[in-house]
Each structure stands twice: as C-alpha cells, then as structure tokens.
Amino acid sequence: MKKHIYILASLLMVSGIALAQKGNLKRVNKLFEMRAYTEAAETYETKERTQEVLQNLADSYYFNVSLQKAIKTYRELFVTYGDSIDIEYHFRFAQALKGVKNYKEADKHLSMYYNRKVNTDAFMEHLEKTTPHTFTLEQLQNEGSNSDFGLTFYGDDKVAFASARNTDNPSYSWNELPYLDLYNATMTNEGMLKNIQPFSDAINTDSHESNAVFSKDGKTMYFNRTNSTRKKTDEQRIAHIKIYKAELIDSVWTNVTALPFTSNAYSTEHPALSKDEKTLYFASDMSGTLGSFDIYKVAINEDGTYGEPENLGATINTKHREQFPYISDYDVLYFSSIGHEGYGGLDVFRSNMVNGQFDKPVNLGSSINSNLDDFAYTVREKNNVGYVSSNRTGYDRIFGFAREDNMLTKYQVEGIVQDKNSQELLTGALVTLFNESGNVIQDTLVGDDAYYIFKIEPNKKYKVRGTRKAYIPQDVEFSTDSKGKVQHNIYLSLESFADAEERVKENEKGDVQVQLDKIYFDFDKSxxxxxxxxxxxxxxxxxxxxxxxxxEVSAHTDARGPDQYNLDLSKRRAASTLEYLVSQGIDRNRLKSIGYGEMQPLNDCVKEDICEDEEYDINRRCEFTILN
Structure with a gap:
C-alpha cells in the first residue's frame, strides 16, 4: 500500500512526462509501468472503462493510498468483470478495505484468495489477549517535512532518519514529494529532533537514500541508495535499490561502495546489523524469493568480505512483502509484513531466535499496528523504548514508543519439582523448556523452594522437562494456542531410580548404584x-x-601386587566393560569408565598378607554408579 518506493522497492526516476487527458492508452500504461501513479490515475479516468483500465486505475489509487477511490474502482471492476479477474486483485482489494477498517468485506475477498475462512475481527480480539506487549506511541514533533521515516540509533544520543524535506531535490513522480535524503539529529528528552543536519554529499545524492544502520563504534554505515539507471525487467524499466557501505575516517564519511551481492537486476534494501556485527539482515526481491520481497541474512567475514545471502525461509517469508528487518540485542527479529495476518497494510511482527532458527512470527498488536502501514521498528530491549514509522496520518511519520507487558494476560508456565513418592522438594533439579521442534528455549536450576517459572508466548506448543541426578526425567507438553491456556501450573513429580528399580540402591556414601552380580575376570586379564x-x-x-x-563404570582391585600394576589393570577392566556395553547398543556418551586400582577398599585390607583371601575378594569388584 505504500506510496513511497522503499515499500515496493523500486525507486524510479521519472520526470518530464506529460500526457494529454485523452492520450494514447499505450502511453498511459507506460506511466503506470513506471509507477507514476498520480498522473496515470488522472489519465485512466478519461478512458473507456475496460478491464485493463479498471485494474490499472484501481491499483494506481491503491499504491498511492487513495483508498476510497481504490475501493470504488475495485468494486466496479469485480461487478463488471467478475470471474475473469486474476486472484491477486482479491488480495489488493481486501487490503484497501482493511485500510478503511471494512474488515467484513475484506474477509470475503481474503477467504476467496486463501481458499479458507478468514475472520479478521476474531483474529484481532484474540490478539488483544495474547500479544506479549502493549505500546504507548507519541509522534515526534518535527517541522519542515511531509515525510520522515526509518529512525535508527546513532551513537549514544544521536539518531539518523530518512526525510523528503530537501525541496531542492527533484520531485518523485510516485508521490510528488522530493527525493529522500539521510539526516542525523539529537533527540531531546521531550521527543523533539534538534540540530537536524543532512549527511554529506558522499552519502546523499540526487537519488533516494534511506534506512541507515551503524556499527557500535559509529564508524561504519550501511544504507539504501536507488540506482541512477533503470533495468528493463518484464517490459518495465525499474531503478533498483542497492545497499551501500560507508566508513567514517577522520570525521568524514568516505569509501562509499555498493555491497558485492547487490545488483542492477534486483533490489537489496533495509540493512540491519546483529549485535555481534557478524550478520547483516536485509530485504530483497532477488531470484529465489517466495514472492515479492523476502528477508535475507548474509555473513560478514572477519576479513571484511561477505558470504552468500540466505533466505530466512517460509516461517518468516510469505508470497507477499516482508521488509524492514531489525535484529535486537536479544536476537529477536522484528520486521514488517503484509503477508502474515494483520490489521491492514504492513504490520510489525517479532520472531525469537531459538537454537539458530527464527520461530513463528507474532503480530505486535493494535497498540502499535494500524490499518495502514507500520514499519521500520527499532527497540532498546533493556529500556523497553524505541521507534516505529507509520503512514497512518496520511504521510510517513516517526513515532516514539514505550512498551510494557500486556496486563490483560501474562503467558507463563510455573510450578515446583518434587519427589514422586516422598513429596520432598527436589532442590537443584534442572527444569528445561523446549519449543515444538524440541529446541531448548530456557532452563533453570531450582532453588530451595524447588520453584520454576518461564515466560512464554501465545500460539505456541511447548514441553517442560524436569531432571535430577539419579531420577527419571518427566516431560509435560502444553499449548498456548486458541485451545490452550494462558497460564500453566505444572508440578513436576520425579521418581528416583532407586524407587523405580529394585536393583538400584543408594550406598552409605550417597552414591546411587546399579547392584549386579559380581563380574569375574580371568587372572591378569581384562x-x-x-x-x-x-x-x-x-x-x-x-x-x-x-x-x-x-x-560410571569403575573397576577396583585388592591391595596385593604393585600399586601401579593394580591401577593399570583396573583401568583396562573398566574400559573393557564400557566397550561391551557400547557393543550392545548403549551410546558411548552415556558411559564413563575409570579404574581406581586399590585406592577405594571396602574394608581394612589395605596391605598384603594382613587379611584372608575372602576379605581381599570383597575389594575386587566393578561398580556401576548412576551419574544422571
């Protein structure tokens, strides 16, 4: 729905095109292909209302956020041409309807588009009770511009953002605003932008620049810039976007170069740096996307080179637009999408990184997302403050926000760990939380009260596991989806191996051992x-x-014979015992072998010739101690 190019990712440089009101249809189609939507719509209105004219006219209004006109024209299109209309027009019509909060009619078209029932009202009602946070937004007071967006942190007290405030720049035909430049400013405690200054001419050109992100030391910048030439693709001439890198040397931005994986044949945009600065996230419509723009990542190598871009896959990306990635200090991915279920236009979503993979995205809810486009989210997780951009007022604006836990409900699982039979609290037990894929999300060692608590999220499936040395682990699965509960109180009752198995006993030293018949070895053999x-x-x-x-498999000898000889013999016998267990299918990682020689006698026979044979025999043994 965005009228500006960073959303549809094809910034154009169209100027000096003038068509008479009743000009040739081929010429107005050229305007539409070049995305001069305002001028194209004016001319389409003078044409015979064929299917092609209505489709392009409706789309021109849609892309320029003239939603009431788009809805009127889409409705005429569907009434007149019905079943001959491509399915994608159902999606755009639905988004236009969502943009004016006509969710009931939008759902009819989305249900046809997805071939399943869509109920946006039910989705929004459920999300109000399940979204992890609520947000308080306040628009930044910033005079002098009709379009500001994409504010990012720049050092301790400075910020950077994109703006169309430079009226000396050429006018962009899509929205008839000046081309975008990058600016830096100081943010006051009252939320005002002060000391606003454009970046140097090395950064800002006659093209569009936007979406800057900086290294922690402030000496490296990544940003968007639109190509100065257009690439003819599918009969359209499109000026694609590239990500550039700049270096700050002696207080001057220099060495401005396009990253090696950018291209004149597709766009790369919206760079975001991981906390360790080893990974760059971005959006692109390069070959291999699931559709439109997808979120990618690329490794930044120690020598300054880059790896191969990797698509984040179908968990994050849809056949529609996913853009504006931001990776927080907690490795949470925030991004905007029109493809995941939302309120209309681009919505902001979050996805946690679990064992190197991002989990199912969660919509951030109505306190930050609107019926129009919401994007370019950044946050300082520890302080629960950040910024988001939105065109909900008719132009792109930057909003500061504070967030807090959603007080309608807190998703959590809690409980205690106790002995199944004695009900004794099991201090020191390990409790682990797993996601649906079996990956560890959190774990904790319980204290004297044996209590644990984990904060969890909506619409997820989990498993909690309790473990303790010499106890049988217990797993409990639960859900926070529409059929599950918000808060879970799960008491973990662990049964000790000693209670469960007759052969398992605790010795006088507190070791839990498997009691087996005595194992005999031939003399001097293992x-x-x-x-x-x-x-x-x-x-x-x-x-x-x-x-x-x-x-643990341990072998012991009596005190007869040299100390070193006995130690070596016991090690060989323990190792041989372990290898036999492995040969019978026991994982080697579950076993440990150790030979103690004559160092751990069970009686006072610690020297030769002081005991009877049967007394020495007591000390010649193998023991099997449970480690976990």
Whole structure:
C-alpha cells in the first residue's frame, strides 16, 4: 500500500512526462509501468472503462493510498468483470478495505484468495489477549517535512532518519514529494529532533537514500541508495535499490561502495546489523524469493568480505512483502509484513531466535499496528523504548514508543519439582523448556523452594522437562494456542531410580548404584567372559529402559601386587566393560569408565598378607554408579 518506493522497492526516476487527458492508452500504461501513479490515475479516468483500465486505475489509487477511490474502482471492476479477474486483485482489494477498517468485506475477498475462512475481527480480539506487549506511541514533533521515516540509533544520543524535506531535490513522480535524503539529529528528552543536519554529499545524492544502520563504534554505515539507471525487467524499466557501505575516517564519511551481492537486476534494501556485527539482515526481491520481497541474512567475514545471502525461509517469508528487518540485542527479529495476518497494510511482527532458527512470527498488536502501514521498528530491549514509522496520518511519520507487558494476560508456565513418592522438594533439579521442534528455549536450576517459572508466548506448543541426578526425567507438553491456556501450573513429580528399580540402591556414601552380580575376570586379564556378559546384559536392559540414565563404570582391585600394576589393570577392566556395553547398543556418551586400582577398599585390607583371601575378594569388584 505504500506510496513511497522503499515499500515496493523500486525507486524510479521519472520526470518530464506529460500526457494529454485523452492520450494514447499505450502511453498511459507506460506511466503506470513506471509507477507514476498520480498522473496515470488522472489519465485512466478519461478512458473507456475496460478491464485493463479498471485494474490499472484501481491499483494506481491503491499504491498511492487513495483508498476510497481504490475501493470504488475495485468494486466496479469485480461487478463488471467478475470471474475473469486474476486472484491477486482479491488480495489488493481486501487490503484497501482493511485500510478503511471494512474488515467484513475484506474477509470475503481474503477467504476467496486463501481458499479458507478468514475472520479478521476474531483474529484481532484474540490478539488483544495474547500479544506479549502493549505500546504507548507519541509522534515526534518535527517541522519542515511531509515525510520522515526509518529512525535508527546513532551513537549514544544521536539518531539518523530518512526525510523528503530537501525541496531542492527533484520531485518523485510516485508521490510528488522530493527525493529522500539521510539526516542525523539529537533527540531531546521531550521527543523533539534538534540540530537536524543532512549527511554529506558522499552519502546523499540526487537519488533516494534511506534506512541507515551503524556499527557500535559509529564508524561504519550501511544504507539504501536507488540506482541512477533503470533495468528493463518484464517490459518495465525499474531503478533498483542497492545497499551501500560507508566508513567514517577522520570525521568524514568516505569509501562509499555498493555491497558485492547487490545488483542492477534486483533490489537489496533495509540493512540491519546483529549485535555481534557478524550478520547483516536485509530485504530483497532477488531470484529465489517466495514472492515479492523476502528477508535475507548474509555473513560478514572477519576479513571484511561477505558470504552468500540466505533466505530466512517460509516461517518468516510469505508470497507477499516482508521488509524492514531489525535484529535486537536479544536476537529477536522484528520486521514488517503484509503477508502474515494483520490489521491492514504492513504490520510489525517479532520472531525469537531459538537454537539458530527464527520461530513463528507474532503480530505486535493494535497498540502499535494500524490499518495502514507500520514499519521500520527499532527497540532498546533493556529500556523497553524505541521507534516505529507509520503512514497512518496520511504521510510517513516517526513515532516514539514505550512498551510494557500486556496486563490483560501474562503467558507463563510455573510450578515446583518434587519427589514422586516422598513429596520432598527436589532442590537443584534442572527444569528445561523446549519449543515444538524440541529446541531448548530456557532452563533453570531450582532453588530451595524447588520453584520454576518461564515466560512464554501465545500460539505456541511447548514441553517442560524436569531432571535430577539419579531420577527419571518427566516431560509435560502444553499449548498456548486458541485451545490452550494462558497460564500453566505444572508440578513436576520425579521418581528416583532407586524407587523405580529394585536393583538400584543408594550406598552409605550417597552414591546411587546399579547392584549386579559380581563380574569375574580371568587372572591378569581384562576381557569380558561369558558369565560376565550375562550379568552386564542386565545393565544393558536397564539403560535401554531409561534412555536418560548415565553410568560410571569403575573397576577396583585388592591391595596385593604393585600399586601401579593394580591401577593399570583396573583401568583396562573398566574400559573393557564400557566397550561391551557400547557393543550392545548403549551410546558411548552415556558411559564413563575409570579404574581406581586399590585406592577405594571396602574394608581394612589395605596391605598384603594382613587379611584372608575372602576379605581381599570383597575389594575386587566393578561398580556401576548412576551419574544422571
């Protein structure tokens, strides 16, 4: 729905085109292809209202946010030409209707478009109760411009933004405003922009510049710039956008170069830096997108080169526009989309990074998203303050915001960890929260009260797991979707191996061990005999029954013979025992072997020739201690 090029990503340089009111249709179609929508609409209104004319006229009004005129024309188009209309016009008509909050009629067209029932009112009602935060917005008071957007942090007290305030710039035919330049300013405590200064001519040119982002030291800038030449694509001449890099040397911006993965054949735009500055996120319509613009990432190598751009995939991207990525210090991806379900136009969404992957996006809700376009979101997570841009007032404006937890409901899971049989609180137990894919989101070791709590999000499936040494883990799955609850109180009751299995006992030192029949080795040997294998198979069965069980295999000798000889022999016997368990299908990572030699006797037979044979025999043993 945006009238300015950074949304549709094809900034044009069209000037001096004049057509008579009743000029040739081919010539007005050329205006439409070059996206001079205001002039094109004026001329289409004089033409015979064929299907082609109505489609282009409606789209011209739609792209220039003349929504009432767009709705009137789309409605005429559908009444007159009905089933012959391409399905994409249902989507644009629906977005125009959403733009004036006519959700009921919009849903009819979206239901046809998606071939499923769409109920925007129900979606909005549910989102009010489930969105993680609420926002308080205040428009920045900034005189001198009809279009400002894309404010980003620039050092400790400065900001940068794009503006059409330079009236000396050529007029852009899409919206008849001056071309965009980049500016920096100081933000006052009252939310005023002061000391507004344009960046140097090395940054600002006769083309559009916008969407600047800076390294933490302020010495590197990435920004958008529109090509000065157009690329003929699908019979249209489009000036694409490139991401540029600039360096601050001796207080002067220099070395302004286009990034190597940019092109004259497609657009790359809206750069965003990760906290470690090793990854650059951006939007592009390059080959391989799911449709229109997608969010990508690219590695920034230590030597200053770049990796291959990677599409973030179908979890984030749709067949429609995803743009304006921003990655916060908490590795949360914020972006704007018209393809995910929303209020109309571009909405702002968030997606958490979990084990290197972004999860399902969540709409930020009606306290920040409007029925028109909302985009260019930035936030300081620790302070819960930031900025967002919107054209809800008719022009692009920058809004500051403060956010707080949604008090209508707080999504959380909490509970305690206790012994299943004794009900004793299990201090020191580990509680882990997993997402639907089995990836770890959070974990915590419970304190003396055995209490845990995790903040969670709406429309997700989770699993919480309790574990403790020598206990059987417990998993509990739950959901926060429309069929699930908001708050979950889950008591984790863990059963100890000693309670569950007769062969598992706790010794006098507090070690929990698997009690097996004695394992015998031939004299001075460490290979597993058949009778020993039969005994060890009992442990194999037990470990297969409890996949989380980890065991230390320890071997001990008596005190007869040299100390070093006994130590080495015990190590060989422990290792041989471990290898047998592995050969029977037990994962090596669940096992540990150690030989103690004669260092841990069970009686006072610590020297040769002071005990009877049967007393020495007590100390010759293998033990199987449960580690986890």
């Amino acid at each position: 290979n597993i005999r058949k009778d020993a294998a039969t005994t060890l198979n009992v442990l194999v069965d037990l470990m297969k029954k409890y996949p989380s069980m980890e065991v």
